[in-house]
Amino acid sequence: MENTAEKTIITVVGKDTVGIIAKVCTYLSENGINVLDISQTIVSGYFNMMMIVDMSRAQVPFASCQKELDEVGAGLGVLIKCQRAEIFEKMHRI
Amino acid sequence: MINIFEVNETNKMIEQENLDVRTITLGISLLDCIDSDLGQLNRKIYEKITGTAKDLVAVGKKIEANYCIPIVNKRISVTPIGLVGGAACRTPEDFVTVAKTLDAAAKEVGVNFIGGYSAQVSKGTTASDENLIRSVPQALAETEYVCSSVNVGSTKTGINMDAVRLMGEVIRQTAEYTKERDSSGCAKLVVFCNAPDDNPFMAGAFHGVTEADAVINVGVSGPGVVKTALEAVRGESFEVLCETIKKTAFKITRVGQLVAKEASRRLGIPFGIIDLSLAPTPAIGDSVADILHEIGVEHAGAPGTTAALALLNDQVKKGGVMASSYVGGLSGAFIPVSEDQGMIDAVEAGALTLEKLEAMTCVCSVGLDMIAIPGDTTAATISGIIADEMAIGMVNQKTTAVRLIPVIGKGVGETVEFGGLLGHAPIMPVNPYSCEAFVERAGRIPAPIHSFKN
Numbered sequence: 001m002e003n004t005a006e007k008t009i010i011t012v013v014g015k016d017t018v019g020i021i022a023k024v025c026t027y028l029s030e031n032g033i034n035v036l037d038i039s040q041t042i043v044s045g046y047f048n049m050m051m052i053v054d055m056s057r058a059q060v061p062f063a064s065c066q067k068e069l070d071e072v073g074a075g076l077g078v079l080i081k082c083q084r085a086e087i088f089e090k091m092h093r094i
Numbered sequence: 095m096i097n098i099f100e101v102n103e104t105n106k107m108i109e110q111e112n113l114d115v116r117t118i119t120l121g122i123s124l125l126d127c128i129d130s131d132l133g134q135l136n137r138k139i140y141e142k143i144t145g146t147a148k149d150l151v152a153v154g155k156k157i158e159a160n161y162c163i164p165i166v167n168k169r170i171s172v173t174p175i176g177l178v179g180g181a182a183c184r185t186p187e188d189f190v191t192v193a194k195t196l197d198a199a200a201k202e203v204g205v206n207f208i209g210g211y212s213a214q215v216s217k218g219t220t221a222s223d224e225n226l227i228r229s230v231p232q233a234l235a236e237t238e239y240v241c242s243s244v245n246v247g248s249t250k251t252g253i254n255m256d257a258v259r260l261m262g263e264v265i266r267q268t269a270e271y272t273k274e275r276d277s278s279g280c281a282k283l284v285v286f287c288n289a290p291d292d293n294p295f296m297a298g299a300f301h302g303v304t305e306a307d308a309v310i311n312v313g314v315s316g317p318g319v320v321k322t323a324l325e326a327v328r329g330e331s332f333e334v335l336c337e338t339i340k341k342t343a344f345k346i347t348r349v350g351q352l353v354a355k356e357a358s359r360r361l362g363i364p365f366g367i368i369d370l371s372l373a374p375t376p377a378i379g380d381s382v383a384d385i386l387h388e389i390g391v392e393h394a395g396a397p398g399t400t401a402a403l404a405l406l407n408d409q410v411k412k413g414g415v416m417a418s419s420y421v422g423g424l425s426g427a428f429i430p431v432s433e434d435q436g437m438i439d440a441v442e443a444g445a446l447t448l449e450k451l452e453a454m455t456c457v458c459s460v461g462l463d464m465i466a467i468p469g470d471t472t473a474a475t476i477s478g479i480i481a482d483e484m485a486i487g488m489v490n491q492k493t494t495a496v497r498l499i500p501v502i503g504k505g506v507g508e509t510v511e512f513g514g515l516l517g518h519a520p521i522m523p524v525n526p527y528s529c530e531a532f533v534e535r536a537g538r539i540p541a542p543i544h545s546f547k548n
Contacts, residue, residue, distance in 0.1 A: 009101055039098045050098040063159060081105065085096060087161040090348040092100040094416075 006055040006062070007036070007085040010069065014078025016047040024051070024080065027072050032059040047078065052085065104345075108163055111318035112380040113346065115353045116373045117167040118154050119209075119294030121301035121309045121366065122146050124173040128181055135182040136195040143170060143199035143208075146308050146363075151204040153360045157353055165353065166315075166515075167206040171299035172196065176213035180222035186229035193233035193240050200239035207282075209299035211242040214289075217251040217538065219260075227257070230264050234279035235271035241297035247287040247484040249491045253539040258484065261285050262477030262533065266500060269469065273502035276510040280499040281432075281464065285480050287487030287494045292367050293423040298460070298495060309366035310358045311423060314350035315373045316342075318380045320410075324388040335389065336409045343370065343413030351418040369423030370414035371459060372406075374434035376517035382406075382427050383436025394429075394437055394454075395446030403427060404457035424493055426459030432512060432519035433464055441520050448479075448522055456486050461495035466510050466519040469502040476500065478529035481539075489542050 012020060021038070028035060028051075037052040058065060066082045073080030107113035127138035147170055154168040172178075175192055183189045193211055200208040211233060213223040230242050244261055247253035265280055272279030284298045291302020294311035301309070323342040327334050350368045358365035374382045383394040389402040407426045415421050429451065431437045440446035448465065455461045461483050467476075480496045487494030501510050504521055511518040 009096065011101055011105065037095060041098060048098070048102070050101050052095065066159065081162055083162045084160045086352055087163060087349060088096045088101055088104055090352045091104055091345045092096065 008053050008055050009083050009085050009088060010051040010053055011081045012047065012049040012073065012078050014047055014073070014076070016042065016045070017076060020047060020076055020078060021049065023072055023076060024069070027069065028053060031065065032057045033065070105162075107316070107319045111316070111322045112375070112377055113316050113319050113349070114164040114166050115312060115350055116315040117169050117294050117313040118150070118165055118353065118357050119169040119171055119299055119311045119313065120147050120150050120361075120363065121171045121292065121305055121311060123301055123305060123307045124178045125303070128178055130181045132182040132188055132191060135179065136191055139178070139192065139195050140199050143172070143196070144202050147203040147205065149361055153357055156360070157356050161352070163349060163353070168204070169294065169296060169299065170200060170203070170205050170208045171294070171301045172208065172210035173301050173303060174210055174212040174214055176220070176223040176226040177303065179226065180220065183222065183225055186225050186232070189226045189229035190233050190236065193229070193237050196240050197237035205239065207241050207296045208239050209241040209243065209296050210301055211240050212244060212300045214245045215254050215257045216245050216248040216287075217254060219254065219257055224260075227260055227264055230283060231267035231271040231279065234268055234282050241282045241299065243284045243286055243289065243298045243300060245286040245289040246480070247488050249288060249488050249545045250541055252541040253287065253481065253484045253488055255481065255533075255538050256536060258480050259477050259533050261480055262473035262475075265476050265498060266473045269500045269502050276504075276512065277469070277499050277501045278512050278516070281497065281512055281516050284495050284497045285484075287484040288492060290423055290493055294369050295371065295373065295424060297497065305366070306364060308363045310354055310361065310363050311366040311369065312350050312354035312357070313369040313371055313373065313423065314346050315371070316346040317372045317374050317382050317385055319346055320372065321379065321381070321385045321388050324385065328388075332405070336405065339406060339409035340413035343410040344417045347414040347417035365420070367420045367422030368414070368418040370410055370421055370425040371423070372410055372427040374428060374430065375515055376433055376435055378435060381434045381436035382429055383434050383440055387436065393443050393445035394440040395450045399450065400453050400457055403429070403454050407458040424459040428460060428463065429454055429458060430464035431522070432466065432517040433515060434517070438518065438520060441522060448524060452482060452486070455483065455494055456490060460493055461487070461497070463495065463497045464499070464516065464519065465497070466499045466501050466521045467524050468505045468521055469500050470505070471500045471524050474528065474530040474533045475524060477533040479524070481533070485539070488539075
């Protein structure tokens, strides 16, 4: 597995509905992915969530996790994106 | 800790403003492939490239997936073939076999382009270099992925006017050889002054002899991101304008730096440089001309354009150098015509002429780029245009380049379609007066006085 202490950002954007956080968190816990931080806002009626997770003990490879979260999102009618955190850290921190 | 607004800002740049990494270019030295037997030379080149670059595309795709950032091109640059082929190639046709080998190797590893079918003749031309240059029309017509460049001048050596004259003819021949495809072979041929050894961008990429055995160079992009950032500061002072460009360039370059480091780590190949260029594409909103418009000129080419471009270029560099310790290549704003919808619009509106583009190249990278000219333009006139552009590079100690496409069978008012990233272009008028007596003179233009710094 390629994951070693990998901080990853999961973003969820879409129409607000019941159980978005629950479904995403269930998937994460079932796959050994630890949630470090969650923040959430509603922007012009749209649900907007960001999670910082630790994938170092994930039981699925990163690519499968991306694909499966994509499917979870499709079931909820929202877009779920899963990205390594470095891209944000590099861009926004000196 | 990263917050939701920062995450959203980054993803908005990628999803809505065309932020991407334009290219990961793997430079490969072919000096150890040199052989006096042509068959052996071709075999060694093929094996070296396919061996060194075998994981390039897969690694590029993996990085794209991990960060959800598009890496538009994966490319290879090699040691100038004029040097590598010298011992084996006796004729231009011999060189064409090497071009075909490069093409086959590029196809095998799945890259978008391979650069380095090149000659370095800034002071004089060896027999090998001349054979390579004369083979370019056929090589570009008979290959798909190969890009060619010829360096005909530098601040230190002056301008090799014999080579400039020859390149006028070679560009015309290349246009003739590919006339069925709107002379698009010329889109893969660039003439340089002060060509950098580590440029990751095509068509001018080659792996200089000053480089290590293999190296990763990355070209970033992001005109759309700069343009969007500037929309928020309309009417503000130059200070605010410059700060905004700098900050944006920093962010864009950091992404390039991350991708370069990651590619280097995964491939086990040293990181070379980040090229800080704003490289436009024909996609709407991915235009350098649109940035100039946002800075305050109605169309690229209007009075004020050169100053606006100078400012843009400088701020991109100032923001970018803070983001990466190793900056190189061309690093600046590109102003290709066919690859930038805003430039195309400016030409069609009558705002942008060849002469204004020439002025603009004094303050930015790279030069007269992707400009379609009438098919009946003479070789001497093309050489004259090249000489002007080389003189700008030589005197200003900067890289300049010419990538002109004389479109055989077409004239001013018509349009050519190159497709993909190369875009489409209205054919621009060329000054009709002759420079033949100038171009016909033999020899070279001496290096300028300020090159003697020792």
